[in-house]
Amino acid sequence: MSILTSSGRVAGAASVGRTKRLRPSYWPFVVPALIVVVGVIVFPWVFTLWMSAMEWRIGEEQRFVGLQNYVRLATDVRFLEAMAHTLVYTALSVVAPLVLGTAAALAFNTKLPARGLLRGIFVMPMMATPVAIALVWTMMFHPQLGVLNYLLSQIGIGPLQWVYHPSTVILSLVLVETWQWTPLVMLIVLGGLASLPTEPYESAQIDGATAWQRFRYLTLPMIKPFLMVAVIIRSIDALKSFDILYTITQGGPGTASETINLYLYSVAFTYYDVGYGSAIAVVFFVLIILLSLVLLHLRQRSAWNSGDGK
């Protein structure tokens, strides 16, 4: 039975057994790493927390205000809208690449002619610089001069405003994000597909499963751990997304595509309200941590190939 306990618990037990007191003569060896961690991770965060409790505008007197910045956030319509934009943008930028990437992985997993070449071409968007991508897409989105509207006109669909209209701007940005990051999901899922056992598919065939049922009841549950990895990576990436948004729309038109990142940037570096900006950063940080925890928990539950799967 002890073999069946999850690897996490076994590893945990082992490390508990090893936590002896560190001998004082070993301490100097920890110091360099400690300095780096404190300097790069701990200090900025503590400093941000401290700033978020201050009224701190660049060039003005600093004043301790406690939680006042956070209270202000709760009633800041622009912040709440930015939060909504961020969540919508993130959700779409996770789901669309996930669906398309999985479909692409399934296609690349078959004996396609010229599979290697096609796969190479398919992953190219991932390698491009975000700012370069953003500039190219900005041109393509142009309502009069852009190639997208030209292509649509060929199939009889009227000109769209793309990133120049509040109702389509987020969808258009998601399109760019999807174009760039679908290949990543495809690579992750393709790796998962390659690791699947082949025998269950034969027994499923005999058990009477159609191609769709084999995908629904075998492939999908078996690649779920890989899909969860893709979801985690995509969620964190999409939440953090800044470069493409800033280059293409800078949050516009108006504030229709302003995400928390963009709002934070404006508050801190356009309005120089460092204290308030820090409060936004802290809230955003907590949001990312919570989301990551939920996703990691889900990922662990989805694992059928390790631990005891409960």
Next chain:
Amino acid sequence: MASVSIRNVRKSYGPVEIIKGVSIDIRDGEFVILVGPSGCGKSTLLRMIAGLEEISGGTIAIDDRVVNDMPPKDRDIAMVFQNYALYPHMTIADNMSFALRLKNTAKSEIAAKVERAAGILGLGPLLDRFPRQLSGGQRQRVAMGRAIVRDPKVFLFDEPLSNLDAKLRVQMRTEIKEMHQRLKTTTVYVTHDQIEAMTMADKIVVMHDGIIEQVGAPLDLYDNPANMFVAGFIGSPAMNFIPGSIGGDGFTTEDGSRLPLGGRVPAASDGRPAVYGVRPEHFRLADEGLAAEVVVVEPTGSETQMVLRPLGSKAGQAGAGREDRKRELTWVLRERTGARPGEVVRIAPDPARAHLFNPDTGLRL
């Protein structure tokens, strides 16, 4: 319950023909074992019955319905694979009920069938576990349970015991046989292990290089092998083959020793080259017999196996090669023996149970 009729079935991969026209009739409720060495086409044939491989020529019919172009799910068969092929992300209960759930069977009926199968196989306490939490034998039982709940016309087994250890294999052999006696479902079973074939089958089909060498009841194959391949393949340790020629009322080995034929001399065969086949257990000590030196003695408790080197044969001389080694004889005796390597014994075959084969065609004379 169903009969399976295989008519002149062929299978080719490109220009390579794997199965070269095979016909087998399997009666309703029969336990048929396809046996043969690796690469003889037995698994391919089974997969063609299952519908996992296309049939290049000939027909396969289940219950008189030709199934050549029928997908596996419509053939009403269940298959147990060598590596179990369980669904790793499903519990044992889900594994067993998967086929029924696909058919939208009523929940109460599924539960009853799973419970019945679990009862037959002793899987009751394991239903909530996952395959990875089970031992090899338990997994194999789940694979069988999955087949049982389907209540199919035909069970197909593809080397189901190969991944188990020796002790478990013997136990599962009995369980499968018991299961067949209880359910009386037509069964086609593939193995390379002739002991499995001998112990379990109603009928054995010996295959070799894509053709059928012989079909028959286990003891029938043992007593009356059609050719040298079957004679050598069925029975363990394998039959001894002694080359020589027929002369007078007996057989003269290449070394000049005489072996009795018990008056069963084939007509018009004087001086004709032949191979004398005798099973290891059909030798006895005899003063007038073949003189041979004991090479190895292997007692197993219930019996003793001895490797002997006939005197005068090249096998005993320095520089004896692999070919000469083949001249060595195996003798199995029920009694215990004090014989030691290096001693010389004289043994004679039981002429009533010896066979003569044509050295060119391998057929029994």
